Amino acid sequence: MTGFLAVYYRELLILKGKVLKQAASMAVSPFLFLTAFGYAMGRDHLVDGRPYMEFLAPGLVAMASMTQAFGIASEINISRFYWHIFEEFQAAPLANWQYVLGEVLAAVTRALLAVAVMLLLALCFGVTLSYSPLFFAAVILNAALFGSVAVICAMLVKSHADQSLITSFVITPMAFLGGTFFPLDRMPPAVKAVLSFLPLTHAARAIRAAAFEQAPPVFPYAVLGVLLAVFFGVAVVCVNQARN
């Protein structure tokens, strides 16, 4: 029953070996976004009644937790296609859910590291948010959800190149359109309706509300929770696909 710890432990060891490089690379995008968008829009530009930099920071937290959690897919693919480590897990007495749980925990860890880097950067830019348990609950839900999506993708793709396509066509558009950089209220109703189906939209909303100490919106947390359960279940089934 504790086999998931072995999967998680392995990912931690891999992460430990490159933590400084990883943290540095995690800082690049938020730094550029904060610099380019934050300063470009100016401190006086208000969005939803707040300076844009303040509005942007929680969105970047949502984006960073998503991209870093989803990044576990690349690690799985490298271990599956190049190092064949996945076979070691397949041959071990490890239930599929244990494998998925181990990888999802690793995804959440990576996401939390990225969020820590992001928050430090935000601090450097003079942005302070409220880091309540609800804030981290939303980050963890978002990371676990995209960690599950990452396992699904890693199990279904046939090569590392396919993985890049998913990132280009799904993750990158979501990162920009999921309420990260602008409020969805400004979008045309039809577009807004479409974007409300994106998990990141709900994650950004939940994280932003917690960061601004607003009343916690129940719906985004519920959506994230339900989607996490669904994607985790699908990931468990997909591990069998990789066996074939």
Next chain:
Amino acid sequence: MIRAAGLVKRFGKTEALKGVSFEVGEGELFAYLGPNGSGKTTTIRILTNLTNPSAGEGFLNGFSVTKNRIAAKMQCGLVTQHINLDNELTVEENLSIHGMLFGMSGPARAKAMDEYLEYVEMADRKKTKVKELSGGLKRRVMIARALMHRPKIVFLDEPTVGLDPTIRRRIWSFIKKAQQDGATILLTTHYIEEAEFLADRVAFLDSGKIVTIETPRALMDSLGGWALDSLDNGAIETSYFPERESAEAAIPAHRGGFTVRRVNLEDAFIALTGKKVAPGPGGAGTGMRGAGGKENRK
């Protein structure tokens, strides 16, 4: 005990295994011999749960590999054909992860790790990163890893492929030792001498079907004890004789070069399948080949 019952594996329209059945008794070392693409690795992948069979069933100590996956996997250790260690991690970390996967406690892992690294003569390499090891040492780590949770069944898929003869023989001694410690072993190989030296019984596999299962001795004796290879009109002809004297007596009848030698498993394989069993040009790792036009047998 290992039991394969009518294993079939299809990849699209290709049938890689065509109803393979065999049993390996407790404590037996069973060699699975066949050319590349004959289905050796596919059989092991099914029995170790790396892939599902299209039909048929495998059993490890009575546990179905498709219906009692976890129990079946608890029975076995696996050394895959390719190196599947984490290069960036140390030997100790690789083994520790394996022990955790098999539910071993911290102290049990540490004890087994020390014991099996000693077993493969690598106790001093515990803290070394895998990427700093040679191919032969990596193979040794894989053997230690496959044995450290004390499985009753061990699958070795071409464990010595690509290694030089000295290291190969060293690995053989570890395999023999594992058998002496009570493990049931299924070994795939295309090194004839490996199967001859190690196996209690040998299965010849060709194009997804088992051609025969016998002891190496019985297979070789079926042809006679001695072989005469002679070059005749640019082709190698092999003749078999019950005694060395009769083989030598036949030499004058041939022109060109000749060799009198003991019959080996390759001869038996050729006799049964019409295909050659030998490392190809360039030495180790090239393995069994389909028959060329040069082999003629009497």
